Amino acid sequence: MLVITLLIILIQLGLAVVSPGRFVFFCLWFQAIPYFWTWNTQMVFDTPIGPVNVIAMQVFGMCLACLLVILGNLDIAMPQLKPYKWHLAFLGFCMLSLSYAPSAAYGFRMIAKLLGPPLFMIALQSCMKTPEELQKASNAIIGSGVILIAMALLARAMGIDSDPNGSGGLGPPGMGPPVFAAHMLPVSMLALAYCVCRPRLATVAFTLLCAAAVVGAVQRTSAAALYAGFSAILLLGTRGIWRVLLPASALVALPALVVFSDTFRRRMFFGNLESQDLFDDPTGALSKINSSGRSGLWDSTLQRFFSPHPIAGSGVGSTQDYFYSRAGSGVVHSEYVRLLCEVGVIGLVLFALAALAYIWMLRRYVVRAESSQQRVFALAGIGSIVAYLIYCSTDNAFDYVNQFGIFVFGLVGMAAKSRTWSSASDQERTQIPAASTPPFPNLLR
Secondary structure (H helix, E strand, C coil), rough: CCCHHHHHHHHHHHHHHHHHHHHHHHHHHHHHCCCCCCCCCCEEEEEEEEEEHHHHHHHHHHHHHHHHHHHHHHHHHHCCCHHHHHHHHHHHHHHHHHCCCCCHHHHHHHHHHHHHHHHHHHHHHHHHHCHHHHHHHHHHHHHHHHHHHHHHHHHHHHCCCCCCCCCCCCCHHHCCHHHHHHHHHHHHHHHHHHHCCCCCCHEEEEEHHHHHHHHHCCHHHHHHHHHHHHHHHHHHHHCCHHCCCHHHHHHHHHHHHHHHHHHHHHEEEECCCCCHHHCHHHHHCEEEECCCHHHHHHHHHHHHCCCCCCCCCCCHHHHHHHHHHHHCCCCCCCHHHHHHCCCCCCCCHHHHHHHHHHHHHHHHHHCCCCCCHHHHHHHHEEEEEHHHHHHHCCHHHHHHHHHHHHHHHHHHHHHHHHHHHHCHHHHHHHCCCCCCCCCCCCCCC
């Protein structure tokens, strides 16, 4: 396992130096794919910065490769940073908090998790030279989703349960339903963006397949993130009844899902409530909502790390240092709680400002889009950012750099990069291929 992991990292580093564009394509195609179903990705190896598992090695390797791409294209990369000043301020404060973090090793690991997605975004913007390359990046995102759906369905057909919690959710072994659903969120947003800009029966069918994969993972937060991201895309990308159709349908669909789906109802409530129990005593049912132990965990974690240092937090990586060094293992299961604990109110406010800046920037791109490519990527980007923010509420989006973060911020980078061609001459614009042409035209036609 270690040998193959190091080999893949070396391939990424080599591509970053020799062919940065191929490095981006390689990451988008394969970074989220579990190598083998039987691998234990939590297996720990001793390193100079402490015990590190396979996923952590992949994150460090990808960050280093992205830095090589950026340094090799510094004249292009530096101007790309201007729209991201709030995100840079957030990252800068997180790095500053290393000075009072209890563990330098866990602090640097957390910094790598936070740096990975924006580094990949800047690397993508630095090395994508033509609209055709952006289209190839789009194809790679869709392709990664196709591969993972096929792996998940194959595992289900073989009777292999990939969910360690036993919920029966869809997902490839070696990845599991939560991470699978997280990855499928940006894939679904890109599919819907294509569907909105140029609806075809095949693109509609593929969008529904992606949405079904997210719902099939049986993860409540992912389902909510899918709904929020889709709503944002329809609100900004359509007119008339389509703008409000999805939010309005949720008034019926979400209660119906809880009432008629035994799996979702058991995930939502304690005590194996039946459908009739919800109608007989709705107030009592609300008191039995299952937070999977998160509410108690959040309270105790906030008491330990936030309460003593509410303004600046206890230092980046402090919660992971506690959970892994003293409690054995575990995560906070809410990135907002983790931010409050580690970087306090200052860090959370900077993160919120960065998120709002991304949404405002992408909204502006949608409104001012001068080509179908700009519109597709801007819609996909804003849907992905909204889904990412929802997912952060009760799950570990920061930890899923390879499977989630680089795809969300990769779409943002693609939207920003396509925008840079808006000032091109009319002759140059005519060379831009229609972005509404669906990815995998032979598949989605």
